Amino acid sequence: MFRLSTKLTSNKTLFSKTVKSVTTLNNITYNTTINNTSRAFSSKLFSSITQSSSTSKKLFGLISSTTLLLQVSNQNKDTLSLTEQSQQQRKMSSYSPSKIENVVIIGSGPAGHTAAVYTGRINIDLITILSYRRRRRRRRRRHYYRARLDPLMFEGFMAGGVAAGGQLTTTTEIENFPGFPGEISGPELMDRMREQSIKCGARIETKNIVKLDLSERPFKIYIEDEPEPIQSKSIILATGATAKKMGVPGEETYWSKGISACAVCDGALPIYRNKHLAVVGGGDTACEEATFLTHFASKVTMLVRRDEMRASKAMQQRVLTNPKIEIIWNHTLLSAQGGDKLTDLTIQNVLTKEEKKLEVGGLFYAIGHVPNTAFLNGQIETDETGYIITKGHSTETNVKGVFACGDVQDKIYRQAITAAGTGCMSALEAERFLSH
């Protein structure tokens, strides 16, 4: 027999009624003591509860959606604080095919979480009821019911090869996100964003969206491994983009510890300062990244596969005339090696197959990104490289009620702060759309 302990910070009466109604279920006893419970024990308890009646599920829905702090205990007095219970919370669906959501956010990088924070805090006039006064003159009165947008986020599960939290989970220090003067790691920043989204009222599901049907409203959203789609009046697409990698030996070992896919983000970090850096790629981005890196590096070497670049003439001119940039033509990267730190690359001449070592303190990939838009199946207008096209200075797409923010619609800036900015725009635009 288990004992479930609760401490309530809001909604006391409703909660105690609910508790009473579930006390006899599945031989589970509920009381109000706070004790220590292990994660393992709590998982057991959660699965027992999720298998029980709809009332107890309701209780847990209530728990996860209010400011309730709940802890569980067994006779062994183990502990788990449910403020840290995202894993367990994720196991319980907060959606249903029969319910029509106001807004569903797909993606959980800075764009998705900013949209979740904003939509979570928004109250809108959802229902308008007309009533009439019968005395003297018939006068029409409007009653507005203010309701929360109650956003639902699908944070993904290794969608596009990236963990929930997005691209920043693949990097170490972030020096350029305002508000963190002492640096913060990418995973920690994303954990904090997630926590804030939940605090603001967002429901988060660790699932991938595999298909959308945007032919009519409410839109249909198909979740991986779920037979039936869910429905939503609006959708915010924040699925980001994935930096292309080369898959060479040493890449995973030195990723974020000598190898990066973002010069603007990482070029100024101490590990790259005053070092000889290499850039792989021959397009506009590669030229831009190489030029940017010259502000911090002692020297920059570009590895270009062919004897010419894809970059525009103007961009080529910039790198060719920069005394700090050297270009090695007709070469490709074979591997990256070193000890604790990256120290050198093995590169190969694609014409002669001759291999040589290149001593470097850092390597930057500039071989492109893949926007995570395949699941849209052509229903949202994209450019030739798959990036979503948004209208003017907005995040509106070609489908009314569908908004796109962050890297999935931005191939120019590709920064956490710009993604967050457009996430805010999407939330405000979705609110305006739902209110009218």
Ligand SMILES: Cc1cc2nc3c(=O)[nH]c(=O)nc-3n(C[C@H](O)[C@H](O)[C@H](O)COP(=O)(O)OP(=O)(O)OC[C@H]3O[C@@H](n4cnc5c(N)ncnc54)[C@H](O)[C@@H]3O)c2cc1C
């Ligand atoms: C190595 C590296 C270092 C960086 N460093 C910095 C830095 O220091 N400062 C900075 O400002 N920027 C940095 N950036 C750039 C920054 O990470 C991005 O600009 C930012 O993360 C974009 O945010 P986003 O919300 O648009 O998307 P992303 O961060 O790409 O997140 C998108 C999320 O959506 C999920 N998703 C995708 N498809 C689906 C689906 N079908 N269903 C459900 N979920 C889905 C993905 O799993 C992912 O979690 C760095 C990028 C990289 C690669």
